[in-house]
Amino acid sequence: MTNIHDIARLSGYSVSTVSRVLNNSGYLSDTARNKIQKIIEEQDYVPNDVARDLSRGKTYNVGIVLPHTKHPYFTHLIKGIMETAFAKGYHVVLLPSLYNADIENQYLEQLRRKSYDALIFTSRGIPLKRLLKYQKYGSIICCENPGDYQIAAAYSLRSKTFTEAFSYVKNQGYHEIGILLSRPRESSTTSSLTLASYEAVYGATPKIINTSVTTYQDGYNAMAGFQKNEKKPDFIFANGDDVAAGARQYYLDNELSVPAMMGQENQLSGNILNIPTIDHHFHEVGRKAMELAISGEIKMIPINSELIKR
Incomplete structure (x- = not known):
């Protein structure tokens, strides 16, 4: 050759x-x-691109570890990441994980073998402590507050806005709140923040909750489950505007009174339905995460979220 x-x-x-x-x-x-x-x-x-990359010590590839793309959290992050990557001449490789720790460990091993210059964990199934061990092989960025762990991070400041949102709901006179989440509290930072904010405002643990909701159809099915178990929320706190739209459609299809609702991610569906929402500005989080991947800096970049009342 x-x-x-x-x-x-x-x-x-x-x-x-x-x-x-x-x-x-x-x-x-x-x-x-x-x-x-x-x-x-x-x-x-x-x-030979591989030989070239080895000689210059850089691949210009960044791996994006994500469990799925069903929720706008991930699609908004990816959009921000890709815009920055394109502008800086980097390639983005999507690495699906389904929250499987073994698969995520394989991606860390690929970083060690120089397949990527950096990995961005949009969400994860492995402990943050595990990520620390691989930082010497390349940049590792997470999209959540890493707390005391010295890991580069870009993330949305959500606790204050969640508390503001539940206070808004409570002030409107609603007390039977149906909360829709994608994962249980113990395995999800988002779920933990949401429920902690509810408890801070209402002083009690929520009684109407579903922790397996990601899509429009999931929202629809969650309402069917509430109805079957004779749970009658007067307000739905959904983890996405599309999810809220699915929940609303269940009530309409079954000729039931539609409870008030709040969505998240400021999607088109929420605008059309004119429901309040929370914009976590994940597009900006993605942009900042990619900037950290390129620079190699180990620092935390918080992004303010925003309650949009309608």
């Missing part, structure tokens, strides 16, 4: 001169450029 040294020998020019042709950099005479280019075409030579 032809390599750059063969091209240099056949053309009569140095390896560094051939490299300038391949990278279209530096000054070269037309004679030298044309001769080297002719040899490259005759030999059907293609540079």
Whole structure:
């Protein structure tokens, strides 16, 4: 197989001169450029990207670990990440995990083997402590507050806004709150923050809750479950505007009175339905996470979230 040294020998020019042709950099005479280019075409030579990356110590690839793309949290993050990556000349590799710790450990091993310059964990199934062990192999960024762990992070400040939201709901006179979450409290930072904020405002643990809701259809099915178990919330606190839309549709399809609702992520559906929502600005979180991946800095970047009343 032809390599750059063969091209240099056949053309009569140095390896560094051939490299300038391949990278279209530096000054070269037309004679030298044309001769080297002719040899490259005759030999059907293609540079080895892996070898190039190893030589320069950089792949310009960033792995994005995400459990799924069913919820706008992940799609908004990815949009922000990709916009920044494109502008900076980086490639983004999506790494699905389904919260499987074994799979996530495989991605960490790939970072150790220099498959990526950095990994961004949009969410995770492994402990933060595990991430610390791999920081010496490349940048690792999480999209949550890492607390006392010295891990680079970009994340939305949600606790204050969740508390503000539940206070708003309580002040409207609602007390039977149906809360829709994607995962149980013990395995999700978001669920933990949501429930802690509810308890701070209402002084009690919520009685009407579903912790397996991610999509429009899940919202619809959750209401069917509430109805079957004779749970009658007067307000639905959904983890997405589309989820709230699914919940609303269940009541309409079954000719039931639709309770008041609040969504999250400021989606088009929430605007159309004119329901209050919380915008966590995950697009901006994604942008900042990618900037950290590129810079290699270990610092925390909090982004304010926002309650939108309608």
